[in-house]
Amino acid sequence: MKRMKIFAPGTVANLGCGFDVMGLTLDGVGDVLEVGVEPDAEGLSVRNESGVSLPADLEANVVTPALRALLAAYARPVRVEVAILRKIVPGSGIGSSAASSAAAVYGVNELLGRPFSPERLVEFAMQGEALLGGVAHADNVGPALLGGVVLIRGYEPFDIVRLPVPDNFFYAVVHPDIVVSTKEARAVLPREIPLTQAVRQWGNVGGLVAGFALRDVSLIGRSMHDAVVEPYRKGFIPDYDQLKDSVLAQGALAMNIAGSGPSVFALASDYAAAERIVAVMKRHFADRGIGSRTYAGRVSNAGARVVES
Amino acid sequence: MKRMKIFAPGTVANLGCGFDVMGLTLDGVGDVLEVGVEPDAEGLSVRNESGVSLPADLEANVVTPALRALLAAYARPVRVEVAILRKIVPGSGIGSSAASSAAAVYGVNELLGRPFSPERLVEFAMQGEALLGGVAHADNVGPALLGGVVLIRGYEPFDIVRLPVPDNFFYAVVHPDIVVSTKEARAVLPREIPLTQAVRQWGNVGGLVAGFALRDVSLIGRSMHDAVVEPYRKGFIPDYDQLKDSVLAQGALAMNIAGSGPSVFALASDYAAAERIVAVMKRHFADRGIGSRTYAGRVSNAGARVVES
Numbered sequence: 001m002k003r004m005k006i007f008a009p010g011t012v013a014n015l016g017c018g019f020d021v022m023g024l025t026l027d028g029v030g031d032v033l034e035v036g037v038e039p040d041a042e043g044l045s046v047r048n049e050s051g052v053s054l055p056a057d058l059e060a061n062v063v064t065p066a067l068r069a070l071l072a073a074y075a076r077p078v079r080v081e082v083a084i085l086r087k088i089v090p091g092s093g094i095g096s097s098a099a100s101s102a103a104a105v106y107g108v109n110e111l112l113g114r115p116f117s118p119e120r121l122v123e124f125a126m127q128g129e130a131l132l133g134g135v136a137h138a139d140n141v142g143p144a145l146l147g148g149v150v151l152i153r154g155y156e157p158f159d160i161v162r163l164p165v166p167d168n169f170f171y172a173v174v175h176p177d178i179v180v181s182t183k184e185a186r187a188v189l190p191r192e193i194p195l196t197q198a199v200r201q202w203g204n205v206g207g208l209v210a211g212f213a214l215r216d217v218s219l220i221g222r223s224m225h226d227a228v229v230e231p232y233r234k235g236f237i238p239d240y241d242q243l244k245d246s247v248l249a250q251g252a253l254a255m256n257i258a259g260s261g262p263s264v265f266a267l268a269s270d271y272a273a274a275e276r277i278v279a280v281m282k283r284h285f286a287d288r289g290i291g292s293r294t295y296a297g298r299v300s301n302a303g304a305r306v307v308e309s
Numbered sequence: 310m311k312r313m314k315i316f317a318p319g320t321v322a323n324l325g326c327g328f329d330v331m332g333l334t335l336d337g338v339g340d341v342l343e344v345g346v347e348p349d350a351e352g353l354s355v356r357n358e359s360g361v362s363l364p365a366d367l368e369a370n371v372v373t374p375a376l377r378a379l380l381a382a383y384a385r386p387v388r389v390e391v392a393i394l395r396k397i398v399p400g401s402g403i404g405s406s407a408a409s410s411a412a413a414v415y416g417v418n419e420l421l422g423r424p425f426s427p428e429r430l431v432e433f434a435m436q437g438e439a440l441l442g443g444v445a446h447a448d449n450v451g452p453a454l455l456g457g458v459v460l461i462r463g464y465e466p467f468d469i470v471r472l473p474v475p476d477n478f479f480y481a482v483v484h485p486d487i488v489v490s491t492k493e494a495r496a497v498l499p500r501e502i503p504l505t506q507a508v509r510q511w512g513n514v515g516g517l518v519a520g521f522a523l524r525d526v527s528l529i530g531r532s533m534h535d536a537v538v539e540p541y542r543k544g545f546i547p548d549y550d551q552l553k554d555s556v557l558a559q560g561a562l563a564m565n566i567a568g569s570g571p572s573v574f575a576l577a578s579d580y581a582a583a584e585r586i587v588a589v590m591k592r593h594f595a596d597r598g599i600g601s602r603t604y605a606g607r608v609s610n611a612g613a614r615v616v617e618s
Contacts, residue, residue, distance in 0.1 A: 017511070018511070018515065019508060019511075020508045021508060021511060021512040021515060022515065151512070151515040151516065152512060153512050153513060153515060153516035153519075153531065153532055154509065154512050154513065159516065159531060161515070161519045161523075161528065163519060163522075163523075189504060190504060191503060191504060192501040192502060192503055193501060193504050193507055194500060194501055195499060195500060195501065195502050198502055198507040198510065198511075198537070199328060199329045199330060200463065201507065201511055202326070202327070202328075202330060202507075202510055202511040202514040203329075203330040203460070203461060203462050203463050204462060205511040205514050205515050206327065206330060206331065206460040206462065206470070206514045206515065206517075206518045207460065207462035207468065207470060208515075209515045209518040209519050209522070210462075210470045210472060210518050210522060213472075213518070213519060214472075214522065219462075222462065222468060228504070228507070
C-alpha cells in the first residue's frame with residue numbers, strides 16, 4: 001500500500017459580509033492525515049490517532065462521505081486507509097471538519113496520480129460538510145484545498161473562484177469554551193431580509209473581492225462588515241460589541257464571527273498587531289470566566305499539501 | 310471666460326446582480342458640453358443647444374445641483390456657463406443625466422486647475438441624480454467620470470472602487486420606445502427578499518467583481534445574473550424572456566436590464582456578436598410594433614475627458 005502524509009490548513013468561512021460564499025486560509029494551524037491507497041482492492045478504514053475525541057463510528061466521520069464521493073467518481077476498485085494524526089479541535093469555528101475532508105481527498109488524489117482537478121476535490125470534500133450541517137457547503141473546504149481566499153459564486157452549477165491574499169496579512173482567532181452548534185447558529189437567522197440591507201451587504205462583498213484582487217488591505221478592512229448575520233449571531237458571544245471595540249483599538253483591520261461561531265477572527269497588516277489582538281481576546285473571555293484557545297499567524301496562499309517527512 | 314468642450318460617456322448601471330452598486334462605461338456614446346468659468350464673478354447659466362428636449366428651467370436641469378455642490382465645496386466666487394451641445398436621449402437607461410452631470414463637473418474642475426479628486430467629482434455629480442430619482446446614487450455618474458467598471462462599496466462614508474474592463478469586451482444596448490419612470494421601476498420592488506436569494510446574489514456580485522479584476526470574460530458572463538430585481542422589472546419589457554433567449558443564442562455572454570430600464574444591454578466578447586445582437590434586439594421590438602434605438606461598441610476604460618477640437 002502506497003502512503004503519504006497530508007497537511008490541510010484551518011480556514012475561516014464567511015468573512016463578515018461574505019456569508020455562505022467566502023472563506024480564507026490560515027497558516028500554521030491544520031490537520032495532518034496519513035493516507036494510503038491500494039488499487040484493485042476494496043474497503044475503507046479511518047483511524048483516529050490524534051488524541052482529539054472523534055466519533056468512533058466510520059459513518060459518523062466527515063472524511064467518509066468525502067472519500068466515498070471521490071471513489072464513486074473514480075469508479076475503479078481502490079482500498080483506502082486513513083489515519084488522523086493531528087487535528088484542530090472540533091467546534092473551533094476554523095474549519096476542523098473541512099481540514100480532515102480536504103486532506104483525505106487530496107491525499108487519495110495524489111496517490112492515484114491526480115485523476116481529479118482541485119475544484120473537483122472541493123466538490124468531494126463538501127460531502128463531509130453535509131454530514132455535519134445538513135448542507136454541502138464549500139466555504140471551508142474550498143480554501144482548505146485551494147489556499148488563499150475563495151469565493152463560491154454558486155452551487156448550481158458549482159463555480160468556485162480562488163484569489164491570492166496579500167503578502168503581509170495576518171489573522172488572530174480566538175476559540176472560547178462555548179458550544180454553539182451550526183444548527184443553532186442557523187436557526188437564529190431571519191428567512192427574509194430588507195432589500196436595502198442586502199444591497200449594503202453585496203456592496204461590501206464586491207469591495208472585499210476587489211480588495212483581495214487588488215491586494216488592497218485597507219479596502220479589505222473597510223469591506224468586512226456584516227449587516228445581515230452578525231446582529232443575530234453575536235448574542236452567542238458574551239459582550240461581543242465590547243470585544244470588537246477592544247480588538248479594533250489594537251489596530252485590527254476588521255473583526256467578525258468565524259464561520260457560525262463561537263470563534264471570532266480579526267485581520268491585521270502586521271504580526272505584532274495580531275499578537276496584541278489575541279492577547280486582548282484571551283483576556284476578554286478570561287475576565288468572564290471563560291477559557292479559550294487563540295491562534296495568530298499569516299493568512300496563507302497554500303492549501304492542502306504533502307508533508308515532506 | 311475660459312472655455313472647454315467635455316465629453317462624458319453613456320453608462321449602464323446595475324449589471325444584473327450589482328443592483329444599486331455597479332456600473333459600466335460605454336464607448337462611442339455620450340454627451341458633449343461646452344463649459345466656461347470666470348473666477349471672481351457670480352452666476353450660473355445652462356443652455357441647451359443639443360436639439361434634445363430638456364426642461365427650460367435651470368433648477369430642473371440635472372447639471373445645476375451637481376455644479377452647485379462643486380461650487381459650494383470650492384467656496385470662492387466663480388461664474389459658470391454651460392452649453393449642452395450633444396445629448397443622449399433622456400430616459401434611455403444608459404445614463405443620460407449622469408453624462409451631463411459628469412461632463413459639467415469634470416469641465417469646471419479642469420478649468421479651475423483640478424482642486425478636486427475624481428472621487429470627489431463623483432460625489433458632486435451624484436447630486437444631479439438626486440434631482441431625478443430622489444436619491445443621490447453613483448452607479449451611472451461613477452463610471453461616467455472614472456471609466457471602466459465601478460463598484461460603490463458604500464455611501465456612508467462614500468467609497469468607490471474602479472476596476473479596468475477587459476480589452477476585447479463589447480456591449481449591445483437597445484432603447485425601446487417605452488416609458489418606464491425610475492419611480493415606477495422602484496415601486497415594483499419588494500421591500501424584503503429571502504436570505505437564500507440574497508446569498509445567491511452576493512455570490513454573483515463577488516464573481517462579477519472577480520471577473521473584472523482577473524479580466525476573465527467568461528466569469529463575468531457567468532456572474533451577471535439577477536435573482537432579485539429582474540423578475541419584478543422584466544414585466545415592463547414585452548416578452549423579455551423571449552428576447553433574452555434570442556440574444557443569448559447570438560453569443561451574448563449575458564443580458565439584463567440597463568439601469569431601471571426600459572433599455573436592455575448585453576455583453577459579448579467580439580464586435581460581430583454585438584452587431585448581431587443589436588439586430589435581434591431591434592427586430593424583437595419591431596415585431597411588436599415598438600420602435601427602438603440601438604447602440605453597439607466597446608466597453609470602455611475612459612471616463613469624462615476634454616474633447617480635442
